[in-house]
Amino acid sequence: MISNWHETINQRDISKLGSMLSENAVLHSPVIHTPIQGKKMVSMYLQAAFHTFLTDDFRYVKEFINGQTAVLEFQLTLNGIEVNGIDMITWNDDQQITEFKVMIRPFKALNMINDQMTAMLAKLQQQAAQ
Amino acid sequence: MISNWHETINQRDISKLGSMLSENAVLHSPVIHTPIQGKKMVSMYLQAAFHTFLTDDFRYVKEFINGQTAVLEFQLTLNGIEVNGIDMITWNDDQQITEFKVMIRPFKALNMINDQMTAMLAKLQQQAAQ
Numbered sequence: 001m002i003s004n005w006h007e008t009i010n011q012r013d014i015s016k017l018g019s020m021l022s023e024n025a026v027l028h029s030p031v032i033h034t035p036i037q038g039k040k041m042v043s044m045y046l047q048a049a050f051h052t053f054l055t056d057d058f059r060y061v062k063e064f065i066n067g068q069t070a071v072l073e074f075q076l077t078l079n080g081i082e083v084n085g086i087d088m089i090t091w092n093d094d095q096q097i098t099e100f101k102v103m104i105r106p107f108k109a110l111n112m113i114n115d116q117m118t119a120m121l122a123k124l125q126q127q128a129a130q
Numbered sequence: 131m132i133s134n135w136h137e138t139i140n141q142r143d144i145s146k147l148g149s150m151l152s153e154n155a156v157l158h159s160p161v162i163h164t165p166i167q168g169k170k171m172v173s174m175y176l177q178a179a180f181h182t183f184l185t186d187d188f189r190y191v192k193e194f195i196n197g198q199t200a201v202l203e204f205q206l207t208l209n210g211i212e213v214n215g216i217d218m219i220t221w222n223d224d225q226q227i228t229e230f231k232v233m234i235r236p237f238k239a240l241n242m243i244n245d246q247m248t249a250m251l252a253k254l255q256q257q258a259a260q
Contacts, residue, residue, distance in 0.1 A: 031237045033212060062218075064194030064201050071194050071201045073218070082163060086216060086233060088192075088203070103216060103233035107161045107240065114237070 001091040002070050006060070014050050017043050022096040030085065030104040031114050042100065044128070048120040049102075052078075052113065068092070069099075078116070083109040131221040132200050136190070144180050147173050151227050158231040160215065161244050172230065174258070178250040179232075182208075182243065198222070199229075208246070213239040 008016045018039070027036040027045055036045050055076050062073040069090040076083050085104035092098050104110045138146045148169070157166040157175055166175050185206050192203040199220040206213050215234035222228050234240045 028214075028235070030235045033236045033238065062196065062199065064196045064199075066192065066194045069192065069194075071216075084158075084233075086201075101235075103214075103235045105158070105160045105231075105233045106163045107244070108163065110237065110240065 001068075001095045001097075002063070002065065002072075002089070004095070005070075005072075005089065005097075009054070009058075009060075012050065012054055014047055017046055017050075020097055021046075022092055022094070022098045025097055026099050028099070028101040030102045030110060031117075044121070044124055046100070048117055048124055051120050052116045053083075078109075079112060081109050081112050083113060085109075131198075131225045131227075132193070132195065132202075132219070134225070135200075135202075135219065135227075139184070139188075139190075142180065142184055144177055147176055147180075151176075152222055152224070155227055156229050158229070160232045160234040160240055161247075174251070174254055176230070178247055178254055181250050182246045183213075208239075209242060211239050211242050213243060215239075 004020065008020065021039045021042055023039050025039050025042040027042045029036065029045070036042055053074070053076060055078055058074065058076040060072045061075050064071040069088065072087045072089070074085055074087065083104060084106070085102060088101040089097055090099035104113055134150065138150065151169045151172055153169050155169050155172040157172045159166065159175070166172055183206060185208055188204065188206040190202045191205050194201040199218065202217045202219070204215055204217065213234060214236070215232060218231040219227055220229035234243055
């Protein structure tokens with residue numbers, strides 16, 4: 001599962017996202033408490049995240065696996081601000097993502113990412129409505 | 131190393147902290163970018179964290195280990211706000227902590243923890259100066 005994820009990230013291949021998510025996928029954002037529920041909403045959120053996070057210097061720096069959950073630590077620079085965080089990804093026996101949790105530090109980076117993600121989600125929702 | 135850490139947390143035993151830290155320990159806070167350097171400063175920060183985080187319902191919910199680094203996911207409620215985060219702990223061959231990184235979500239929890247930690251650090255510094 002995790003090798004698929006790395007491939008998707010390395011290729012910046014958003015089109016693969018849909019097939020990687022379970023119907024009941026849940027996403028826990030670094031910003032809001034209420035989980036984002038269902039394949040459609042999670043997919044839209046991850047699309048916005050792809051557009052926001054996948055700068056040229058985005059990279060995973062550490063990897064931890066326990067059972068069917070992985071923690072991937074990432075690092076990137078955006079608008080001159082260093083962003084550090086983790087993706088915590090859980091998958092089912094069909095190798096589909098069931099849970100996706102993101103945490104970001106430091107505060108300044110979280111603030112900036114929040115602004116960028118809000119703008120990107122609004123843009124994607126507008127496109128979807130057209 | 132991690133069993134020592136769990137014991138210290140379970141016993142709320144701050145006195146053990148000093149002996150668990152390497153002289154050159156570095157702490158990466160969820161709030162500020164600049165690392166906190168050296169056993170003395172890291173110890174003071176972790177003392178403040180003990181006082182702030184170790185509510186009755188503080189608990190580690192997931193654990194990941196890769197080599198000499200562990201990721202421990204935690205959960206607690208503070209002032210009615212649910213706090214979720216990770217401790218990423220690295221140790222050396224002498225079983226002493228060399229690096230400690232904390233991430234917290236969601237935004238509201240990070241904000242509240244930041245206020246609490248700032249007040250607690252001020253109090254501890256005042257006590258140390260007396």
